[in-house]
Amino acid sequence: MAIRVLLADDHRMLREGLRRSLSEEGFDVVGEADNGEQAVRLAAELTPDVVLMDVTMPEMDGVEATRIIRGSSTRTRILMLTMHADKDVLAEAIRAGASGYLVKDCSTEEVAEAVRMAASGDTDLSPHLAASMLDEVRRLERPDPTEEDRVITKREEEVLQRIADGCSTSEVASQLYISQKTVKNHLASIYQKLDARDRTQAVLQAVRMGIVHLS
Amino acid sequence: MAIRVLLADDHRMLREGLRRSLSEEGFDVVGEADNGEQAVRLAAELTPDVVLMDVTMPEMDGVEATRIIRGSSTRTRILMLTMHADKDVLAEAIRAGASGYLVKDCSTEEVAEAVRMAASGDTDLSPHLAASMLDEVRRLERPDPTEEDRVITKREEEVLQRIADGCSTSEVASQLYISQKTVKNHLASIYQKLDARDRTQAVLQAVRMGIVHLS
DNA sequence: TGACCAATGGCCCGTCCGGGGGATGTTCTC
DNA sequence: GAGAACATCCCCCGGACGGGCCATTGGTCA
Structure with missing residues (x-):
């Protein structure tokens, strides 16, 4: 049984490319959304195994959509797509219930691997994964460890x-x-x-x- | 003889997707660059018919790369890729010698059509195209025509x-x-x-x- | 030519802002 | 329990800021 994937990104170019790439990798792309609201609707309707969700989208951003989908007791896992690793955004995405994130500069193989990992995550490995991701994000964003986590009170x-x-x-x-x-x-x-x-x-x-x- | 295309975008995800889409449409994707400098180098080396060039890239942005490639007396045509239609950026891209632009929210068919149009542009239809594009950009950016052209002196x-x-x-x-x-x-x-x-x-x-x- | 406006500048005034002291209490952590 | 942050407040002061009123010089356009 193929892993069922929903794509949510406001750029059709990227969606169509991902659809082709994922199809070739053996995934079943069951739907596409070009904004957050549609992603929420389609996620409820199609109950995909994994949603590839862009952070920045019109109507409703990916983080908010993730919060709603994760709040609706489905087993759907969500992978965030971002342009660049941004500590704050990703931390919030993880709090919202995302299972992981993919920077848009990664190969089809990496995407496929991440989707498979996310889909197999019915046992909740996500807390551990989330923690390691947060570490990674911190490492990415804080080359200078002397800097305070919170600049401003x-x-x-x-x-x-x-x-x-x-x-x-x-x-x-x-x-x-x-x-x-x-x-x-x-x-x-x-x-x-x-x-x-x-x-x-x-x-x-x-x-x-x-x-x-x-x- | 298939149209030879060079892809320049810093997000591999988009490049791989475009490569698959364009290959299926019968184009020959001869190379990929993930920054502006590499795009310039590969354009000189591979002399593609068309470069699909993202605006925002590390090392050197797409507009600057366009200026250099267009300045080097090749017949290579350049199509800019942008997230959202931004008047200022696109106007500058056109001044730099881009033959057109594609918003990332367009379908494979539109991309294919634009590439074909750009490739066939050995007769210089670009001034006319550029003008109409500028108009379109203005229309996009100025929904209220009562507004003064120059708010501020x-x-x-x-x-x-x-x-x-x-x-x-x-x-x-x-x-x-x-x-x-x-x-x-x-x-x-x-x-x-x-x-x-x-x-x-x-x-x-x-x-x-x-x-x-x-x- | 007269109307209009952008750009320039003067004087005056009251208020706001930035910074210098010093002080108290809470809430953490070590 | 000492010390470090954080948040709260006081007094004082000089300079910056916003605004009112008015004047002059150039363009441009009807």
């Missing part, structure tokens, strides 16, 4: 996000129920950590680093 | 870019050889146009709109 991040959203010091203060001085202290700490000299630079740097997001 | 943009680069008012002033007051006047005008109330918001809005770019 949770509280500092809250302040920074509000600044990025257009709030002034006093507005941030009242939103977080703290004094203006505390906000300024957090900001001062942020400036040091992000090597910025004012809020404009701090927000830009945070955007570059993916700490805050443009609304 | 050239001078205002210079000020804004320097602010985004981390300059203070006085630094911008001395860099542009104008007084601080003039910089502040420009900024005031920018705030009005971008619906921002301070430089932080103005810069963020400009980044969203693609007016300025993160360094």
Whole structure:
């Protein structure tokens, strides 16, 4: 019995290529989705053994789709597809229940191997796999181990996000129920950590680093 | 005689998929490159009829590689591959000498058709094609035609870019050889146009709109 | 030619921001 | 239980910032 695979990626070019490659490898590609919502729908309808799920998709991203599919008590395993190994995204994907990830720069053989591994994972080897993947991601993303895991404190991040959203010091203060001085202290700490000299630079740097997001 | 194609994309997954798809369509995939430098080298060595060239690649991006290949007096035609239609990037690709572009969300048939069209373009239909493509890009990027072509003045943009680069008012002033007051006047005008109330918001809005770019 | 606008600049003002002190309490870890 | 982070707050100060009002110089376009 062939392993049944669902492809979810918003680029048809990649889907068609994967379909051909996987078919030649003996897999049964049962469906294709070009966004997260469709992936969720087709996963419920087709109950594939494995979903190859791109992270970035319109309507609903791959991580959210993974969360929903994994939350629906099916045995479907999910492998994330990413352009580049991004620590934060992958960590979240794993928390969402992904069984593994594949960088798009890998060969058909590697994809086939990963799909077979994921499909055979009815015994839950995923916690172990997830842990080793997280290690790997850390290794990929942190060539300098002296660097802290968390550059910015949770509280500092809250302040920074509000600044990025257009709030002034006093507005941030009242939103977080703290004094203006505390906000300024957090900001001062942020400036040091992000090597910025004012809020404009701090927000830009945070955007570059993916700490805050443009609304 | 089959059309000879070179694939240049840093994601092996996509390359292998394209290779299979194009082979089935009767094309001769003569080589694969995973970065721009290699694409230039292989294009010179293999003299393919068409190069399918991804825009974003390590070492050297696709636009630069296109410029070099087109500059080397070969008849090789180049089709750009992009994730999403981005006006600026595509316009530059066309200036660099690309014969067309393909969004990665297109079918094998469309790819095949585009490759055939590009290969048959020994008579230079490219100027016309380029023009129509530019129109299309503009249409894609400008759903609202009431919008002004230029929201921000050239001078205002210079000020804004320097602010985004981390300059203070006085630094911008001395860099542009104008007084601080003039910089502040420009900024005031920018705030009005971008619906921002301070430089932080103005810069963020400009980044969203693609007016300025993160360094 | 007169209307308009971009670009330049001056003076003044109130507010905001960044940074310098120092202080308290909690929550961890070692 | 000592020490390190983290989060909270105070006072103070100089400079940066945003804005109001107005003026001059060039273009462009009707």
